[in-house]
Amino acid sequence: MKDVIVVGSGAGGATVARELSKKGVNVTLIEKGPFVKPKKAYEHYENSDVGVELLKTACVGGTTMVTAGNAVRTCQKRLKKFGINLEEEFHEAELEMGVGTLPDSHFGEGTLKIMAAAESLGINVQKMPKSINPNSCKPCGKCAFGCPKDAKWTSLEYIEDAKKSGTRVVENTEVTELIIEDGEVKGVRSREKEFYADEVVLAPGAVETPRILRRAGLDAGDNFFVDTFVTVGGILKGVEFNKEVQMNALIKKSDDVILAPHFSEILVEKLSSHGARTRDIIGLMVKIKDETSGKIREGSVVKYSTANDVALLAEGSALAGSILTEVGVDPNTLKSTHARGAHPGGTAAVGSVVDKNLETEISGLFVADASVLPEAPGAPPVLTIVALAKRLGKYLGQN
CATH class of the missing domain: 3.30.560.10 (Glucose Oxidase, domain 3)
Known part of the structure; x- marks a missing residue:
């Protein structure tokens, strides 16, 4: 069975890791930040002022830890123009994430x-529409800090499923570049270590993904x-x-x-x-x-x-x-x-940097975060990222 490295443990990375590990693929999930409890997620914001103040986090679970739990379908029509139909994946995700309106x-x-x-x-x-369990939720206004009652869906749920299926999670490790030979990806490097695999899925977010791609010679990072x-x-x-x-x-x-x-x-x-x-x-x-x-x-x-x-x-x-x-x-x-x-994306857009299967021009290198969205969703994109990652997981699991 092949080996796959997934970089980033937010909505996209966790979903791909879960889908592949369930199919028996050997998955290594690498995350820059540490494991933290949801109620401590606010301690791991990495905000920056870039003309607008950009909100993002670095911990296992990524930004899903500090969202408001909103779960709406976005970019569906635009993605269909690229041959990406997510109807089945949206339905699966909505069931698994418990999407519905609160009482x-x-x-x-x-x-x-x-x-x-x-x-x-x-x-x-x-x-x-929310991915919040009303039986666990005690309204407190702290969704964006990390749910103190763990009532909100986060990608930690998918990560736990992936671990049960054999996924190895490596925390506190920032991937800095790709290992490429003869136009094919062979693995990734952090500052201390090299990891090798047959395929690599990048999902560290729309700021870090294009930087890694650019270091590999790809023209990413525009359309932000x-x-x-x-x-x-x-x-x-x-x-x-x-x-x-x-x-x-x-x-x-x-x-x-x-x-x-x-x-x-x-x-x-x-x-x-x-x-x-x-x-x-x-x-x-x-x-x-x-x-x-x-x-x-x-x-x-x-x-x-x-x-x-x-x-x-x-x-x-x-x-x-x-x-x-x-x-x-x-x-x-x-x-x-x-x-x-709050929703950085577009920097490795489908139709520009990746194809409809989310693969770059480097063989075996894929992207599964908001970088691939071709336009601003104008609404919370977590559900769409999960659906795209589910589709990618199915594709990679067949090959």
Whole structure:
């Protein structure tokens, strides 16, 4: 049986490792960060300011450890144009991850007020699909820090399955380059060690993947997107919105702009002159499908907001202000955070750097993270990454 190295243990890497190990493939899963409990994941953020503040983590489980548990299908139509039909894989992932909307008991006062206000303004509102077990979830507002109750699906679940099937997990090991001979991948190198295999799957994320590819001579790292977002909020005394399940509703302005209930600690500081306390802040995330205006290079990450990005953020922010005013927020207290990016991707896009089987021009070298997405999803991409990785696992398991 062949040997496969998977680099990165987030949504893509963990899924490929699980799929292959179940088929009897010898899998080595290599992760830059350490094993940590979900409730400690916030200690492993590796944020950087690249024009927008880029949010990412380095630990076993990757960014799945600090997501809000949102599970929506994204990029489905665009991927079909490249011959990638994920219908079967989406269905499998949704069943395995327990995707569904949370019961009414898990909707707090602030979220309900936002939903009612949006509906009164004639705006489409729906419950956000989540990969959260409501029986374990005790709403506390800490999804993005790492779930203290372990109620949210993370790729740790797939990693545990993979380990039971024989996958070897190597933590605290950063892969720096590929071992290539005569146009074929033979393994990977870290700073201390070499690992050899018949095939390699890269999934360390849309910043590190293109850097590894570029060191191997591939033209990766362009077309960088991040799903730019801001959080608009204001004061609603005693609402305790900070303790609610975050992003529990989806307000769709257009294919390019979505809004979701979201608390940001940044707004507490911005509203301190109004005497605001954490429990008094209510907010809406405004997330856009940003243009692929960024670049990843060896020593730099560049991402700027285009004129169109700024216009979309302004449009969404105006709507957020209208909804929050309808909720009862004093318009004089409305503030916005700086622009941030939570979903980096596009830097090894299908149709450009990888083919429809997610293989590069180097034989045996594949990519299975958000790098392969051909456009910004404009919504949380975890479910799509899992579906793509499932498809890749099936493909590699047949060969």
